[in-house]
Amino acid sequence: MTFLSKPALLVAALALAAVVTQADVVVIVSAHSTVSNLTTEQVSDLFLGRVAFFPNGANAVPVDQAEGSATRNQFYQKTIGKAAPQMKAYWARMIFTGRGQPPVEAGDDEAVKRTVANHPNLVGYIDKSALDATVKPVLTLH
């Protein structure tokens, strides 16, 4: 550590912080979907199991990233404002009262993108850097 000056360390830490905070999460649907944009409230309701339709009336099925994924934690923090334990508590309440089950987990950015690309009724979220033409961003979470 001694070969790095204090200012250099500071710059490195700031750069790292910038990278971490700049990682935008995008909510995606298939490129074939007719849905073009969603609000944060609409996305929250879909992922809380309150609403099972897109605003245009088409069936909507949310897919999660794997538990513990950084993208997943950011997604819930930026939409619903809850950390992983609070989301777990929410779903415990839903499961043990027979009212619903959490979204199916599809894996990481690439796996979610692949799955969503092939099914127009799915809605998922990925890190913005993983975006490509197979899926359509409908909401960007900063």
Place this chain on the structure above:
Amino acid sequence: MQHRLAATRISLPAPAWLLCLLLLPQAHADDGEPMQRMFSFNGFGTIGVAHSSEHRADYTFDNLQPNGAGRHSDWSPEVDTRLGGQLTANFTPQWSAVLQVVSEYRWNGTYDPFVSWANVKYAFTPDFSVRAGRIALPSFLESDSRRVGYSNITARPPIEVYRLLALKESDGVDATWRSHFGDVTNSTTVLYGRRTVTNTRGINVHSKHVAGVFDTLEFGATTLHAAYQVRDVDNQNPPLGRFMSLGASHDPGAWFMSSEWVKAINFDGKGVRATRQGWYINGGARFGEFAPYLTWSELLPTTPTGTLPAGQRTVAPGVRWDLAHNVDLKLQYDMVRLADQSYGTLQNVKPGTPKGGRVNVLSVVADFVF
């Protein structure tokens, strides 16, 4: 008819139920779309101890627990400890079933497991469904999840409010409609059923014609809840029990609050009408893994009777610590003020104990889900 059918179903022993579920054909997706697993098993539990400063009476969660903290146990595991397991089956997008078995401290002083949920659900659409079987009553804001400690902030729901209805589930049918207005989701449930509850004297109290309407409105981080229910109870004269509640909660993440008011109107065996009201307000904030909170709750008997539990007020600070994946630890200190000339909700009071006064209860509980 459907009601009778449900009653027959739930009288099957649990293994028969499981066998029926497993023999049904498996649903599968041909196109590789991610689907809910056909069967999932989840569990929840709480390990807790409560210590009361009053050694001449017991502090219990409700009047279905024969003993509690204080006179019976110095450090009582009875008040909060439980274990539950649930099998959920998703046969098709329309058909699903739930079976939940719970072991907790019961009227006869045992932890014998019992079936707390056993119902089959048919969803005509994602927004309209019917259920038949044993269904938890959504009488309170958190009543259908009151046993799942992990899903709640406090060590236990405020006893001044939640003990006003001992009936926790009903065997029968219900139907739920969900409607959407912009970003508002409203769910209305109507329910009809019956249920027998055994009290601590070993007497079976039969509730028949349990009918209720329950409404939950969700808007972003806000939830509003209202309930009204009536039932025929055979240990009352006239055999009529009425219950109503209003509740609200707001939980945007960084902080949270909830409040509830309930009113229960019952009669005793001699025809004396007893109206009781309870309310609480709870609030707190989250600092990383820690969520300190404060609850103020009160039980007000609005008709004086000699035999029914009288009033009390509790101020309870506490903290929830999400210490590990799927595990929390809670520390709560209930400062209970008994109404003058009453023992409040205390049970098994030793003769000669002065009425009124204060009782402090310290609770340490760990909740988990799996």
